[in-house]
Amino acid sequence: MTEKKIIDREGLNQLIKVLLDMGFQVAGPTLRDEAIVYENIQSIKDLPEGWTDEQDGGIYRLKKRSDKALFGYVVGPHSWKKFLHPPERRLWKATLNESDFEIIPEESDPRKFAFLGVRSCELHAIAIQDKVFLEGNHKDPSYQLRRENAFFIAVHCGQAGGTCFCVSMNTGPRAESGFDLALTEVIHDNDHYFVVETGSDRGMDVIKKIPNRKAEAREVEHADSKIAEATAQMGRVLDTTNIKELLYQNLEHPQWDDIANRCLSCANCTMVCPTCFCSTVEDVTDITGDHAERWQKWDSCFTMDFSHLHGGEVRTSTKSRYRQWMTHKLASWQDQFGSSGCVGCGRCITWCPVAIDFTEEVPKICGSENSNTAVTKENEAPHENS
Amino acid sequence: MTPSLYTVKKKIAESHDTFSLDLAPRDGSPLITFQPGQFNMLYAFGVGEVPISISGPAPGTSGLIHTIREVGNVTRALHQLKKGATLGLRGPFGSSWPIEEARGKDVVIIAGGIGLAPLRPVIYKLLEQRNQFGNIALLYGTREPNDLLFTKEFEIWRGKYGIQVKITVDTADSNWRGNVGVVTTSIARVSFEPAHTIAMICGPEIMMRYAVLEMKRRGVSEDHIYMTMERNMKCAIGFCGHCQFGPAFICKDGPVFRYDKVKHFFGIREI
Numbered sequence A: 001m002t003e004k005k006i007i008d009r010e011g012l013n014q015l016i017k018v019l020l021d022m023g024f025q026v027a028g029p030t031l032r033d034e035a036i037v038y039e040n041i042q043s044i045k046d047l048p049e050g051w052t053d054e055q056d057g058g059i060y061r062l063k064k065r066s067d068k069a070l071f072g073y074v075v076g077p078h079s080w081k082k083f084l085h086p087p088e089r090r091l092w093k094a095t096l097n098e099s100d101f102e103i104i105p106e107e108s109d110p111r112k113f114a115f116l117g118v119r120s121c122e123l124h125a126i127a128i129q130d131k132v133f134l135e136g137n138h139k140d141p142s143y144q145l146r147r148e149n150a151f152f153i154a155v156h157c158g159q160a161g162g163t164c165f166c167v168s169m170n171t172g173p174r175a176e177s178g179f180d181l182a183l184t185e186v187i188h189d190n191d192h193y194f195v196v197e198t199g200s201d202r203g204m205d206v207i208k209k210i211p212n213r214k215a216e217a218r219e220v221e222h223a224d225s226k227i228a229e230a231t232a233q234m235g236r237v238l239d240t241t242n243i244k245e246l247l248y249q250n251l252e253h254p255q256w257d258d259i260a261n262r263c264l265s266c267a268n269c270t271m272v273c274p275t276c277f278c279s280t281v282e283d284v285t286d287i288t289g290d291h292a293e294r295w296q297k298w299d300s301c302f303t304m305d306f307s308h309l310h311g312g313e314v315r316t317s318t319k320s321r322y323r324q325w326m327t328h329k330l331a332s333w334q335d336q337f338g339s340s341g342c343v344g345c346g347r348c349i350t351w352c353p354v355a356i357d358f359t360e361e362v363p364k365i366c367g368s369e370n371s372n373t374a375v376t377k378e379n380e381a382p383h384e385n386s
Numbered sequence B: 001m002t003p004s005l006y007t008v009k010k011k012i013a014e015s016h017d018t019f020s021l022d023l024a025p026r027d028g029s030p031l032i033t034f035q036p037g038q039f040n041m042l043y044a045f046g047v048g049e050v051p052i053s054i055s056g057p058a059p060g061t062s063g064l065i066h067t068i069r070e071v072g073n074v075t076r077a078l079h080q081l082k083k084g085a086t087l088g089l090r091g092p093f094g095s096s097w098p099i100e101e102a103r104g105k106d107v108v109i110i111a112g113g114i115g116l117a118p119l120r121p122v123i124y125k126l127l128e129q130r131n132q133f134g135n136i137a138l139l140y141g142t143r144e145p146n147d148l149l150f151t152k153e154f155e156i157w158r159g160k161y162g163i164q165v166k167i168t169v170d171t172a173d174s175n176w177r178g179n180v181g182v183v184t185t186s187i188a189r190v191s192f193e194p195a196h197t198i199a200m201i202c203g204p205e206i207m208m209r210y211a212v213l214e215m216k217r218r219g220v221s222e223d224h225i226y227m228t229m230e231r232n233m234k235c236a237i238g239f240c241g242h243c244q245f246g247p248a249f250i251c252k253d254g255p256v257f258r259y260d261k262v263k264h265f266f267g268i269r270e271i
């Protein structure tokens, strides 16, 4: 790790400007519709200065802070996946000529993104999506292009939210890797500055272009103590010991029915989750019927169509859909991609309209007093599944 | 994720609701190579793309043949394609039937309905090297006699290659002189050595459950039983998430699975 630098608020503004001048589309947190969301920004004026968020199961509320912090909140309903794995995109077009047709592949997206204010859990979420789109037998070239071009400015969390549990998932609050630059925001007495770490040569080149000075030991200590505060503040805890085995052993646990009685199957959790990657495709034609397009759109395992087969849907009950979601995040993800599918960002808890909470439900399903026995019903009469 | 363009070389009516499309690359490039059990994503212009198993080689076709039951929008659009028409194809995808493991052993193939299509390439592979395999049995069941596929080929398989072919239908009128019942009832009527048998099963889930139970009851070990799983598929390359079946992605880990590897999940409703 190279030596840490200090930049001030104006330095941060310069950083945005340098990135814009380099041709990046800079995206960062901004205030919109009573939430902090990720949109394109032009200067630090677009950042949610002096705001913080209060989060709990089913609750998200913005509040004024007593200071002018620019990153004094945690994560909101958006995640960076909306840029890297966009909610919808055209895959290709086709034109018909009698009974023949041609397919015209989509041109690659020339945009380069710089993301400002990426939290540690979010860097982990991006690394998890990389495994899906880049590290299997097939690569998604459009994801790859956006991913490789992107410039990451992390912000170490100086406070934790009410639904955060990154400490349980080993994904924060300090960003350890995967960034070009990482900032810790420090507001101390009358000082307001950012301790900057560089994580790549690109980061180093960029930091050279803005006014900075070497950080003093005292300043680094202030920064570290902020991160330690966040660690101590985690709103939630999740015990992940043997979680995969315990969930697999409890696929018929009665608690799934209890959750299903509350779950609205609204798909909010999958939409806000930074690792959920599922998509569907839509084939559309124009009015002449001669021009067709294929679009990819985010999808959710909570929809009925998701498991459609011509004989009927596989997962008709809310219970089975909630079970798919939770066991995928916390159990089968490990078999599929070698890590948990949950980074402990808390979004699914905050944005659940009925406040269903992983960290409360998992112990009920996996807790020893309730765990039931083997689930394979080999000796029972077979039943129809679909 | 962009399909290649293929031409319908031949269209064959197989039954009242099922047809085969024999395909070749539109630009004349060589046929893709594939393993029995693998599937392609077939795209009908403007309508959509669906997973369809490769059902050949079969006599009189070029080799890349797909047998399709018309059940909804895309399969209907594929049915409407005429000889010479263009369609999109991506593939081949997925795992394949265990031909190598079956060498030197008896083979019991159990198929229900359209499930015979992905197993037909296995049969032709076995016939190519008939003497390398022991007893071969095909147990095939459909709802009614007019649902039966590839009936003309049965006699050749029986007569020329000594395959035990047992056909059963769920219901039939008095014109039907064959067996009526569920396909698993014919397991008792074919000979194989359970300890040295590979079973390959493809059909509706309910039928596969009974077939697995019956093969196990006869003493075939779980790691010698192979079956397929079917789920909605949008991408076939592990991106869309639709085909998940417990920890498996059917598009890349399946569609052919060894029973003991998925049995934990196979027993659970709506998984």
Ligand SMILES: Cc1cc2nc3c(=O)[nH]c(=O)nc-3n(C[C@H](O)[C@H](O)[C@H](O)COP(=O)(O)OP(=O)(O)OC[C@H]3O[C@@H](n4cnc5c(N)ncnc54)[C@H](O)[C@@H]3O)c2cc1C
Residues within 6 Å of the ligand: A308, A309, A310, A311, B039, B048, B049, B050, B051, B052, B053, B054, B055, B066, B067, B068, B069, B070, B071, B072, B073, B074, B075, B076, B114, B117, B118, B229, B230, B231, B232, B233, B234, B255
């Ligand atoms: C690995 C695999 C191999 C298959 N091989 C064959 C085969 O050889 N012959 C054959 O006739 N059928 C096969 N099927 C089933 C075939 O894919 C469906 O019948 C077909 O997708 C139905 O589409 P549709 O638009 O006509 O029906 P609709 O019910 O209108 O379907 C709407 C959409 O749902 C999806 N869908 C519906 N049913 C299925 C299904 N069973 N599996 C996956 N997606 C589905 C498709 O995306 C389809 O576009 C196979 C399925 C899988 C998963």
Ligand code: SF4
Residues within 6 Å of the ligand: A269, A272, A273, A274, A275, A329, A341, A342, A343, A344, A345, A346, A347, A348, A349
């Ligand atoms: S499952 Fe919930 S807490 Fe975990 S990463 Fe997704 S949204 Fe965040």
Ligand code: SF4
Residues within 6 Å of the ligand: A270, A275, A276, A277, A278, A299, A300, A301, A302, A324, A325, A326, A328, A329, B241, B244
């Ligand atoms: S299956 Fe459900 S939980 Fe898993 S990635 Fe897809 S939408 Fe998310």
Ligand code: FES
Residues within 6 Å of the ligand: B232, B233, B234, B235, B236, B237, B238, B239, B240, B241, B242, B243, B244, B249, B250, B251, B252
């Ligand atoms: S079909 Fe898309 S992940 Fe398997």
